[in-house]
Amino acid sequence: MADNTVKIDALDTTEPFDVCIIGSGPTGTIIGKTLVENGIRTVILEAGSSMFNWLTDSQIKQYADFESTGNTNYPEKHTKASLLGGTANFWTGRCERLHPSDMEPHAYTPPENPWPITYDDLDPYYEKAERIMRVRGNSQRSKYSPPRKTPLPLPQTKDISFLTELLDSIGVEVDDSPTAIPQKSIRFFKVQKEILPGFAASPNLTLVTGAIVRRLVSNADKNIVGAEVQSFEGEKKVVRARIYVLAAGGIGAPRLLLMSKSEHHPEGIGNTYDRVGRGFNEHPAVNFYAQIPHQRKTIYPLSKIARTHQFYSTYREEGLGSIMPVFRQSWILPHHNMPLKISKIPHNMLAIAQRLLHATLYMGVVIEMKISDSNRVTLSTKKKDPFGDPLARVHMDYADEDIALLERSRELVRDLYAKVGAGNIYEDQITFSRHLQGTCRMGTDPKTSVVDPDLRAHESPNLYISGSEAFVTGGAMQPTLTIAALASRLSEHLVTRFKEGSVPPAG
Numbered sequence: 241m242a243d244n245t246v247k248i249d250a251l252d253t254t255e256p257f258d259v260c261i262i263g264s265g266p267t268g269t270i271i272g273k274t275l276v277e278n279g280i281r282t283v284i285l286e287a288g289s290s291m292f293n294w295l296t297d298s299q300i301k302q303y304a305d306f307e308s309t310g311n312t313n314y315p316e317k318h319t320k321a322s323l324l325g326g327t328a329n330f331w332t333g334r335c336e337r338l339h340p341s342d343m344e345p346h347a348y349t350p351p352e353n354p355w356p357i358t359y360d361d362l363d364p365y366y367e368k369a370e371r372i373m374r375v376r377g378n379s380q381r382s383k384y385s386p387p388r389k390t391p392l393p394l395p396q397t398k399d400i401s402f403l404t405e406l407l408d409s410i411g412v413e414v415d416d417s418p419t420a421i422p423q424k425s426i427r428f429f430k431v432q433k434e435i436l437p438g439f440a441a442s443p444n445l446t447l448v449t450g451a452i453v454r455r456l457v458s459n460a461d462k463n464i465v466g467a468e469v470q471s472f473e474g475e476k477k478v479v480r481a482r483i484y485v486l487a488a489g490g491i492g493a494p495r496l497l498l499m500s501k502s503e504h505h506p507e508g509i510g511n512t513y514d515r516v517g518r519g520f521n522e523h524p525a526v527n528f529y530a531q532i533p534h535q536r537k538t539i540y541p542l543s544k545i546a547r548t549h550q551f552y553s554t555y556r557e558e559g560l561g562s563i564m565p566v567f568r569q570s571w572i573l574p575h576h577n578m579p580l581k582i583s584k585i586p587h588n589m590l591a592i593a594q595r596l597l598h599a600t601l602y603m604g605v606v607i608e609m610k611i612s613d614s615n616r617v618t619l620s621t622k623k624k625d626p627f628g629d630p631l632a633r634v635h636m637d638y639a640d641e642d643i644a645l646l647e648r649s650r651e652l653v654r655d656l657y658a659k660v661g662a663g664n665i666y667e668d669q670i671t672f673s674r675h676l677q678g679t680c681r682m683g684t685d686p687k688t689s690v691v692d693p694d695l696r697a698h699e700s701p702n703l704y705i706s707g708s709e710a711f712v713t714g715g716a717m718q719p720t721l722t723i724a725a726l727a728s729r730l731s732e733h734l735v736t737r738f739k740e741g742s743v744p745p746a747g
């Protein structure tokens with residue numbers, strides 16, 4: 241944990257801060273870094289604290305819980321976390337850009353709420369985000385990949401030549417999977433280890449862990465005038481700032497807005513037009529395993545990942561979403577018979593022997609979901625956090641288009657397997673990527689979106705909301721690089737506002 245972390249009892253709330261950031265995941269950390277480095281007095285309020293605390297304290301686990309309903313059976317476990325560094329403590333570091341076509345009108349764009357920014361607007365911030373996240377990958381990317389003007393910051397080191405050659409032989413061009421590479425963490429890039437130490441010691445930063453923001457308080461002008469904070473030990477404070485940035489994740493952000501009902505915001509903050517929480521979308525994936533004959537390059541027991549952007553927009557012509565096929569070559573991936581059951585041991589032993597004789601080729605397809613107003617985050621009437629406040633309820637059904645796109649993806653996988661001569665094909669369960677998108681959409685119309693193109697809440701001039709909750713559509717790419725790009729763009733906007741003196745004093 242960063243050295244200068246304080247608990248809320250040590251928090252001095254007499255002087256208002258310039259900026260109060262709620263959440264210390266990639267969004268909050270990246271925004272905090274730029275603000276602090278530009279002399280802006282910033283407080284980051286994080287509900288959780290250390291990994292140890294996350295693993296041992298039932299209260300924080302309860303706080304991070306939510307209720308799930310709908311025919312997707314969306315998993316409540318391992319979806320979001322509350323600790324320093326956010327849910328990204330558990331991410332795998334894959335860092336892809338959205339495609340330019342994602343931000344142009346397509347079959348899933350809500351007609352009344354198109355993306356208010358373009359890929360070109362985001363391009364310089366993608367470059368910045370890739371540097372901040374130390375993204376590694378081959379700079380000679382296929383012609384189907386999102387365009388880029390500069391090489392990736394770190395060169396490719398993974399050898400995916402087996403997959404490249406195999407799939408090239410059937411006319412499919414693949415790329416490696418750009419990945420954030422840690423310098424200070426063991427396996428995955430963690431923002432609290434890689435980014436936070438660079439500004440943690442600054443006198444401009446106050447980082448408070450174990451600080452749960454229970455309500456945002458607003459005045460008659462709908463400005464935010466305070467964040468009510470409480471610890472599980474019962475300590476209470478009201479943090480005041482000139483600007484508030486909600487960086488609480490795609491479920492945490494709408495929950496806090498909905499919980500902050502008052503006479504000035506009877507439906508919750510930013511929710512006059514009932515938009516907060518609507519449009520939740522994720523990345524479901526179909527998953528297949530099959531066997532192929534060993535070749536020289538499959539002998540190594542390594543798991544190598546490649547993806548193809550070639551089919552990204554193929555099904556958009558049919559009115560469906562984008563897709564991202566993923567390939568992995570290995571012969572030690574547990575599958576077919578896992579989880580291991582005692583009764584299946586003989587069968588498993590046989591399968592293990594078979595795996596030595598054949599290489600495994602995984603193919604999965606991640607799909608974009610149709611945006612639906614009824615897929616939404618609201619407040620649960622069943623589940624409560626340790627304070628007795630309602631937890632979030634996430635309702636998500638598959639649209640007909642989602643079912644159709646999952647089926648198209650299965651057909652595509654089976655076709656590719658047939659072309660490479662794979663046998664013994666096994667379809668595993670649908671999985672979700674834990675990408676929490678779309679619940680506080682950006683747009684130009686307050687009636688159809690929650691934040692404006694600068695990520696400023698339409699209704700509350702001193703409140704910004706940043707993260708994948710601001711995405712208008714979800715594409716089929718992992719969101720965190722776009723989250724980091726939006727965070728970089730927002731922090732630049734805030735620095736400009738402070739420098740030009742356009743930020744009013746705290747209310």
Ligand SMILES: Cc1cc2nc3c(=O)[nH]c(=O)nc-3n(C[C@H](O)[C@H](O)[C@H](O)COP(=O)(O)OP(=O)(O)OC[C@H]3O[C@@H](n4cnc5c(N)ncnc54)[C@H](O)[C@@H]3O)c2cc1C
Nearest residue numbers: 263265266267287322326327328332334453489492718720
């Ligand atoms: C298993 C797994 C694998 C993943 N792999 C990838 C991947 O490879 N690539 C990718 O792009 N994405 C991946 N993701 C998703 C990625 O983790 C998220 O996109 C990312 O963490 C979002 O960052 P964030 O800062 O917006 O939110 P978070 O990381 O969720 O951080 C939000 C923080 O806000 C805090 N908070 C919330 N409400 C309050 C409150 N009221 N008061 C105080 N604090 C509050 C929370 O405690 C939390 O720490 C993965 C996720 C999981 C679970």
